[in-house]
Amino acid sequence: MKVINQLNSHATQDGDGVNISRVAGFDGKFLDPFLMIDELKSDDHSDFMGGFPPHPHRGIETFTYIIKGGFEHQDQMGNKKAIRAGDVQWMSTGFGVIHSEMPLADAKEGMHGFQIWLNMPSAEKLRAPRYQDTTEHPAPAHKNADGVQLKALAGSWQFAEQSQVSSLQDLAANGMLADVSVPAGKQFTHPPLAQSKVMIYIHTGAINTAQGGPVMAGSLLILEPGSEIAFSSQTGAGVLILAGEPLKQPIAHMGPFVMTTQGELQQAVRDYQAGKFGAF
Structure with missing residues (x-):
């Protein structure tokens, strides 16, 4: 595995x-087609009790993954769901x-989860x-014989001669995500993915790569296109794998809106203020 950044x-x-x-990439330099990786990880209720009250979005895909605790999602389309650990x-x-997205009342044991933003093609x-x-x-x-586990969060994965097909299959930019758990003293290997942007984010423990280590939780490694994925952990680790095809398009960003031009960005604000997003 070759890490380039x-x-x-x-x-x-x-x-x-x-x-x-947060790891942010609104400049398009490193994360494209991803825009942002937010990790919420705390056992202190005061760190997340305020939640995320009603707010708008346009031009992006939001991807939420909960490891511990949970949120209740509600939107103007009529969806109201409790998103709990594993969802x-x-x-x-x-x-x-x-x-x-508001924390569930039973999230008293703490919270660990992600919201990841994926850019959408301009069209x-x-x-x-x-x-x-x-x-x-x-x-x-x-889980393979060594106890290494791959959970297919989005897309279709092949691990330890088993296909793992998520029900989420239509992410923008051919996006795919997986959560990999590696016990202490074990190694994870995976053939190169088809997407030219592949990244791994360490969310628990630390990993070692051929280029060195340990690489601690909170680090994002960007791999050379076509590289295999291979790392080990002396202490045990949890890692997200993110893959997608770069869109290579301009990014105009302001708060919850991500468009291609400043004119489109200003129109998004006008449309929201005019109530065109619907009533919450």
């Missing part, structure tokens, strides 16, 4: 004072969505929004 997450806040760690939620916002940014989650069709997982 390493980015580290930084502490910030979003929503109603929610403390998160995945995907929302292709298109023309416009207004939604909220699709104004299509109708779509929503899907895995509450009825859980993300499939397979």
Whole structure:
């Protein structure tokens, strides 16, 4: 596995004072087609109790994955779902969505989860929004003889001679995501993926690669296109694999809106203010 860049997450806040760690890529230089990786990881209820009250989006896909705790999602399309540990939620916002994500009352043991933003092709940014989650069709997982597990969060994966096909199959830019758990002293290997942008984010423990280590939690490794994925862990680790095909298009970003031009961005604000996203 050849790592061509390493980015580290930084502490910030979003929503109603929610403390998160973020890797942002709104300049399009490193993460394309992904825009942002937000990780919420805390056992202190005050870090996330404010949640994310109603807010709009246009032009992106939001991908939520919960490892511990949970949120209740609600949107103007009529979706209202409890997203709990192990669940995945995907929302292709298109023309416009207004939604909220508030912590569930039983999330007293803490919270660990992600919201990942994926850019949409310019020609699709104004299509109708779509929503899907895995509450009825859980993300499939397979564990090999060493106890190494791959959970297919989105897309179709082949691991340890087993196919893992997620019910989430239509992400923009051929996006795919998986969560890999590696016990202490074990190694994960996977053949090169078809997508030319492949990244791994360490969310638990630390890993070692052929280029060195340990690489600690909160680090994002960007791989050389066509590289196999191979790493080990002395202490045990949890890792997200993110893959997609770069869109190589301009990015105009302001808050919850991501468009291609400044004119489109200004139109998004006008449309939201005019109530064209619908009533929450």
